[in-house]
Amino acid sequence: MRRRRFVWMVAPAVAFVAVMVGFPFVDTLWLSGFAFHFGAAPHAVGLGNYRLLLGDDKFWNGLWITFYLYAIALIAQLVLGLYLALLLNRMRRFSKVLRSLLISPFVLPPVVVGLMWLVILDPSIGAANYLLTALGLPPSLWLASPGLVVPTIALIDTWQWTPFIALILLAGLQALPADVFEAAAIDGAHGFALLRRVTLPLLAPSIVTAATLRSVDLLRFFDVIYVTTQGGPGDASETLNIYGFRQGFVFLNIGYACALMIALTVLVLAVVGLLARLRRTVAW
Amino acid sequence: MANAPLRARVLAALDGAQVVVAAIVLLAPIVWMVAAGFKTSAAVTAYPPRLLFHPTIANYAILFARMPFLHYALNSFVIAGGASVIGLLLGVPAAFAVSWNRMAWPAVAMLAARMAPGALFLLPWFVMFSSIHAVGSYWVLILAHAVITLPLALWIMLPFFDALPRSVIEAAMIDGCSDLAVLWRVALPLVGPGLAVAAILSFVFAWNYFLFALVLSGFSTTPLVVAAFNFVGEGVTNWGALMAAATLIGLPPVVLAFFVQRHLVGGLAAGAVKE
Structure with missing residues (x-):
């Protein structure tokens, strides 16, 4: 017997989201149809902002930076996270101290993470360059280098979020049926073959889940970039989200910024949709 | 061995x-x-x-004697605390109703709100709140951060409500309890740990969140994360003081997360992962 009751209790939450998220979303769509410089009167341009966007080099640069950062950070985190999860899964004891150590990077405020790495990666006083020279390697400009800034930001994000992926995959590993591994061991599967033919296919749903969660964050990556480089040097780390933010809140070019944000949201939804389809094909 | x-x-x-x-x-x-x-x-x-x-x-002496560090900390507490209270007040009853009636759409709507880039809402908020001269006020900051805490609270509470035996709730309904009495006197006392997790993670998320306060906070309502960011640009940066500030700002989330570490990944994954 199931009686519908308490339904009204969702109303306040739904009303709040409608006012604070739903309405602003529609408003952003609406504003993206205007040439609207904050403080001046808006005038309608239809799809003009989107046409502008297609011819805007900074938009294509932002799109490229967004995907470049997304790809290297996601791959690095998934590989290292899987490695760490397999390692932790082999340990019999998994102490509370170790777990709290693993969660520390991703519960720190991104601003703190950014400031911390700003000091470590400083080309003249930073510990990172000292480490490089101590190993006989040439020092690097890190965040100040146009060619290295994106990999460096990916490095910071990988430091922060690899433990999160590891914990998701560890939960996935521990939920796998033990008899499959026993059967595989009897069949003589060991080491890399076991990993490739048994563990990874079984773990695939967890991997896709972890990838989805990180994709949402990486495609709209903002805080650490804004704290460390604000998109620089030049526009070398100016992701779509940073570019949209600067158009909106630095140049007060609200209409165009709204069009950029709509484009970014479509991008996030498209990637999440693709990963949701992938999640269904790897389900077992 | x-x-x-x-x-x-x-x-x-x-x-x-x-x-x-x-x-x-x-x-x-x-x-x-x-x-x-x-x-x-x-x-x-x-x-x-x-x-x-x-x-x-x-x-540390510089932070407290020569800078309004305590004032920034107070701002962070007001914003994160206020947003957590609103998030729980709205999110917990919603989670209960969603769990009882197996309604998918409110939970999905909350998830969508959590996935969109923050600036998507921030642009119209900025225009709206500027026009009524509310940018920089505590209440705007609290409402903005409640957009972060509400979906979080709802998704954290869902599995806890799902785990309640339906018979307990049904018994209270047959006794003629009102909806609120069922929630308040019967369900909530049984999901105490869930409430603690939801409250703590809401606070941590609002405390950490940077983008909204970067745009919507004013001179007297600046929270710690924005103050620390502003500190970098001011002339010659005092790195020692900045690192001391970063340490203090990072301490509450790390300490609070320690207490809910078993639920942390599940909470961050919003129902996508069961630990």
Whole structure:
């Protein structure tokens, strides 16, 4: 017997989201149809902002930076996270101290993470360059280098979020049926073959889940970039989200910024949709 | 272990060594930040960097004596605390109703709100709140951050409500309790741990969130994360004091997360992962 009751209790939450998220979303769509410089009167341009966007080099640069950062950070985190999860899964004891150590990077405020790495990666006083020279390697400009800034930001994000992926995959590993591994061991599967033919296919749903969660964050990556480089040097780390933010809140070019944000949201939804389809094909 | 084959013991030792290396890599940057907060400005900028130094609390003295650090901290508490209260007040009853009636759409709507880039809402908020001269007020900041805490609270509470035996709730309904009485007197006392997790993670998320306060906070309502960011641009940066500030700002989330660590990943994954 199931009686519908308490339904009204969702109303306040739904009303709040409608006012604070739903309405602003529609408003952003609406504003993206205007040439609207904050403080001046808006005038309608239809799809003009989107046409502008297609011819805007900074938009294509932002799109490229967004995907470049997304790809290297996601791959690095998934590989290292899987490695760490397999390692932790082999340990019999998994102490509370170790777990709290693993969660520390991703519960720190991104601003703190950014400031911390700003000091470590400083080309003249930073510990990172000292480490490089101590190993006989040439020092690097890190965040100040146009060619290295994106990999460096990916490095910071990988430091922060690899433990999160590891914990998701560890939960996935521990939920796998033990008899499959026993059967595989009897069949003589060991080491890399076991990993490739048994563990990874079984773990695939967890991997896709972890990838989805990180994709949402990486495609709209903002805080650490804004704290460390604000998109620089030049526009070398100016992701779509940073570019949209600067158009909106630095140049007060609200209409165009709204069009950029709509484009970014479509991008996030498209990637999440693709990963949701992938999640269904790897389900077992 | 003494009888275990040599091969197994070697492999276990290798695993142990790898865990130690991983722990050092994860911990070293944080240790470096905390240490820098206790260095004199000469020691912070010394090259090669100094591993051994005479610790000083001068940087902390600067934060509290020469900067309104406590005022920024108060702002962070008001914003994160207020947003957590709103998130729980709206999110907990919603989670209960969603769980009882197996309604998917409100939960999905909350998830969508959590996935969109923040600036998508921030642009119209900025225009709206500017037109009524509300940018910089506590209530705008609290409402903005409740957009973060509400979906979080709802998704954290869902599994806790799902785990309640339906018979307990049905018994209360047959006794003629009102909807609110069922929630307040019967359901909530049984999901105490869930409430604690939801409250703590809401607070941590709002405390950490940067983008909304970057745009919507004013001179007297600046929270810590924005104040620390602004500190970088001001002339010659005092790195020691900045690292001391970063340490203090990072401390509450790390300590709070320690208490809910078993639920942390599930909470961050918003129902996508069961631990």
